[in-house]
Amino acid sequence: MNRLLEAHGALWAATSTGVFRLASDGWIAFDELPALAHAPIDLVYEDRDGNLWLGGDIGLARVRNGHVDEYVASNAPGGQPGMRTAFEDREGNLWLGSQWQGLTRVWSSWTRRYSTAEGLTDRIVWSVAKDPDGKRLWVGGNDGLSVLEDGRYRHVVPARALPHPHAYNLLAEPGRLWLGTRGGLRVLDAGDSTPRALPVLAPIGGAQINALARAHDGPLWIGTTEGLFRFDGSSLRRFGAADGLADPRVRFVLDTPGALLVGTQDGLFARRGDRFVRDTDPGLPKALDVTAITQLHDGRLVVGTLNETSYVKDGHRWYALGAAQGMPGNAAFFFAEHGNYLWVGGIRGIARVPLSDIAALTTGRAARVRGEMLLNERGDRLAGQQGYCCNGAGTSKGVLVGDTLWLPTRDGVVAMDTTAIRKNPVAPGVAVERVEAGRDWMDAWRLQGRDLPNRARDATIEFTATSFQDPKSVQLRYRLRGYDADWIDADMGTRRARYTNLPPGHYVFEVIASNNAGVWSPKPASLAFDVPPVFVETRAFIALCVAGLALLMFAGYRFQRHRYRLRQQALEALVEQRTEALALANRQLEDASHTDPLTGLRNRRYIGAQLPADLSFYDRQLGGDSPNDKAMLFALVDIDHFKQVNDRYGHRAGDVVLQQFASVLSNLVRTGDYVARWGGEEFLLVFRPMPERNVSTIGERIQQAVATHPFDLGNGMVLPLTCSVGLSQYPIVRNEDGARFGWEAMIELADQSLYYVKTNGRNGWAAFRPTPSTDLAELVENMHTGLTGMLARDALRIVGRIAGRPVGG
Known part of the structure; x- marks a missing residue:
């Protein structure tokens, strides 16, 4: 006997020979699942939802209403042997302990x-389609066609039986499945095992099939890359173009009561007779790459685009539905209207937005919607669960069956139960x-209600x-009551606050937190402490000083008024003289330590002392409410x-030559900019913030100024x-919270740009620029080892001109 548990109205026993349940006529073996019969069972646990968990070396089973609802063998994907214990925490996470593989967290998804x-x-799936019988799904992927039925796949058509291995688009009709690939169209009729080509469709050739749509009046519309x-x-x-379709690359076709709508890589078109007319109603930008179209029950049209913004049409006007309106950025491939929500599947994941919010947006009653991401690929904060989704633009990129969304992804088909979405109601515990x-360092509880020790005025909490x-x-x-005026948002990953030079007084440090559903802790965790005054900060000391000073002044006025005046004048003159001499010496000493003796320019030591303050001042400007399109510029010249x-x-x-070179560079800077000799024949120019559009001209100005200057050696x-x-601009990427470079990294980036110029012909300038796929963490990591790999993957680009030839773009 390993465990006893009362659950589901009975007493359960986990033993070395299986699981038993106590009934009125004695113990009965629970052998519904053969794998559990006669196997050692060490774990029996009931969670708050009434699930009974059984486990051991054979794996893990979930029992619901007296029957096995799910079983994962220890040797199956995701399975773990040695299940011994379980615990459910306050958020509903189920923690499973394995003797061999440690701790696993399970929660309702x-x-x-x-x-x-x-x-x-x-693994890669491109299309899904519901069979007319409603019992199975057709699934097209990298390896042909499969059927998903009762939770298992059956491979139906291998890749070799298709003109192209990818089954990119599907349309399931009674007795026939239309199978569009990246290289032509085939049909699979009921009873056949091999798809065939229809001779009448030969003009389609090897075009990629993006859309298959049956119109209400009978014809089948086929959208391809060739028309x-x-x-x-x-x-x-x-x-094609002769019929009004400016771009023959068709992605989507939708038959609506008003017209046949066609989405292309150059905009949205509607059929008028035998011609197609571009939708030019206000609000819809030109040349959009349309990836999905749907019509809501209230008649509004919704189109998805590759620029990660969707558009809603109400009457004769379009309204943007993107990040600026509260919608998660997503290139939509699939729309579904269900349960008072519009569901959106796209390249970033699956999101939803209340239909009432869309109506309020298009009627001017609201400027933002309550869009939320429920499944996302990148694991973004406050963006639901992480997982692959979704794949490919066009029709058959998702289907709604009952309350469940089925979508193709880069890892199989993902099914989302729209009725099972439950947000976490439990606020985080804070401490x-x-x-x-x-x-x-000391534990916080030891300081509670006490004085800050060691006469300290600085504290890190x-x-x-x-x-x-x-x-x-x-x-x-967090906030420090008695010091902070308002709450301060902690940076991502930051779990400490630093305070310096605290004045005497009573303080209470408070911290609150919210979970992944935005639920904030009802009350803060707090720490109260005092900063005691020293004697010179007490009222008694101040009163004593005032009294003594008054007495001294009275005595001096009465007894030594004349003598004191003379001595005071002499002393003031002497103090002024010595103060001026000391200030002059200090200035000369500081200036000498920050100056290059050969060129008279600032040196590397000055840069290290001055730049952190300059960047800090610029960061505060950048963090303000007003928009800021300016950037600081670093230029490393060799x-x-x-x-x-x-x-x-x-x-x-x-x-x-070095002295004249320094003079040339000094003539290029403005008031507030500065030039420094960085080392040897290398010079560093730091330009205060300027409009980003002017940054690219600096390299040309420096190069031309040097090239046109005659360097006189003094001997004829x-x-x-x-x-x-080599150039670099600060910040290199905007709107990246906590991801700005320090000054050393900016100079290192300029040095990498300089190295690029020197290894590609010299006599020029270059600068690295970010692309949409630039990862700042990767850029920092590769800074010292070279950026060639990031350039090759378009994770970084180079711009400039070397030896008269432009480079990059």
Whole structure:
């Protein structure tokens, strides 16, 4: 006997020979599942939803209403042997302990994925279609066609039987399945095992089939990369530019009561007779790549586009439905209207928005909608569950069966139960953990209600919040009552607050947190402490000083008025003289430590002292409410072939060139900019914030100024010189919370740009620029090892001009 548990109205026993249930006539073996019969069972646990969990070395089973609802063998994908214990926390997370593989967290999900574990031959799926019998799904993928039925796949048509391996588009009709590939169209009739080509469809050739739609009046409309086709059962007609379709690359076709709508890679078109007319109603930008179309029950049209913004048409006007309106950014491939929501499947994941919000937006009653992401690929904060979704633009990119959405993904088919979406109602637990006063750390509870120790005026307070459903989506706010005017949002990943030079007084540090559903803790965790005054800060000391000073002044006035005046004048003169001398010496000393003796420019030490303050000031400007399109610029300049000057004309001539080079650069900067000798023949120019559109001209100005200057060696020799310039701008990417570079990284990036110029011909300038796929963490990691790989993957681009030739773009 390993475990006893009362659940489901009975007493359950987990033993070394299986699971038994106590009934009126004695113990009865629970052998509904053969794998559980006679197998050692160590785990029996009932969760708050009434699920009974049974486990051991054989795997894990979930029993619902007395029957096995789900079973994962230990050797199956996702299975774990050695299940021994379980615990359900306050958020509903079920923690399973394995003797061999540690701790696993299980929680109720509103999605389920059907992939290779369920028999799919290739993970990548392009299309899904509901069979007219309603009992199965047709699934097109990288390896042909499969059928999903009763939770398992059956491979029906192998890739070799198709003109192209990818079954990209499907249309299931009674007795026939239309099967569109990336290289032509085939049909699979009931009873056949091999798809066939219809001779009448031969003009379609090897075009990619993006859309298959049956019109209400009978014809089949076929959208391809080579135009739109109409098949009436006996004849085929193509529609292209001559028929009004400016772009023959058709992605989507939708038959509506008002007109046949066609989405292309160059906008939305409607059929008028035998011609197609572009939709030019206000609000819809031109040249949109339309990826999906639907018509809501109230008549409004919704189109998805590749620019991650959808558009809603009400009457004769379109309204944007994107990030600015509260909708998660997503290139929509599929729309479904269900349960008072519009559901959107796209390249980023699955989102939904209340239909009432769309109506309010299009009627001017609201400026934003309550869009929310429920499944996302990137694992973004406050964006639901993480998982692959979705794949491909066009028709058959999703289907609604009952209350469940079925969508193709890069890892099988994902099913989302729209009725199972339950947000986490439990606020995170928050705690103040420890405090650093001076150089000593102490547990927070030891400081509660006491004075800050060690006569410290600086304090670092660490805090935390616990929510296991989606820890990265936990948001924290803190404040120090008696010091902070309002709550402060903690940066992502930050769990500490630093305070310096606290004045004497009573303080209460408070911290609150919200979970992945935006539920905030009802009351803060708090830590109360005092900063006691020293004697010189007390009222008694101040009163004593005032009284003594008054007495001294009275005595001096009465007894030594004249003498004191003379001495005061002499002393003031002496103090002023010595103060001026000391200030002059300090200025000379500081200036000497920050100045290059050869060129008279600032040196590397000055840069290290000045730049952090400059970047901090610029960051505060950038964090303001007003828009800011300006950027600071770093230019690292190197004299081309300077070693040859020293070798041929001597180091004295080299020094003269360096001095003149410094003068040329100094003439290029404005008030507030500065030039420094970075080392050897390298110089650094730091330009205060300027409009980003002007940044690209700086490299040209520096290069031209050097190239056109005659360098006089003082002995009748005049040398023409060129230079190489590496640029970097701060910030390199905007709107990246907490991801800005420090000044050392910006100079390193400029050095990488300089290295690119020098290794590609010299006499030019270059700068690395981000692309939409730039990952700042990867950029920092590769900074010292080279950026060639990021350039090759278009994760970074280079712009500039080298030896008179433009580079990058």
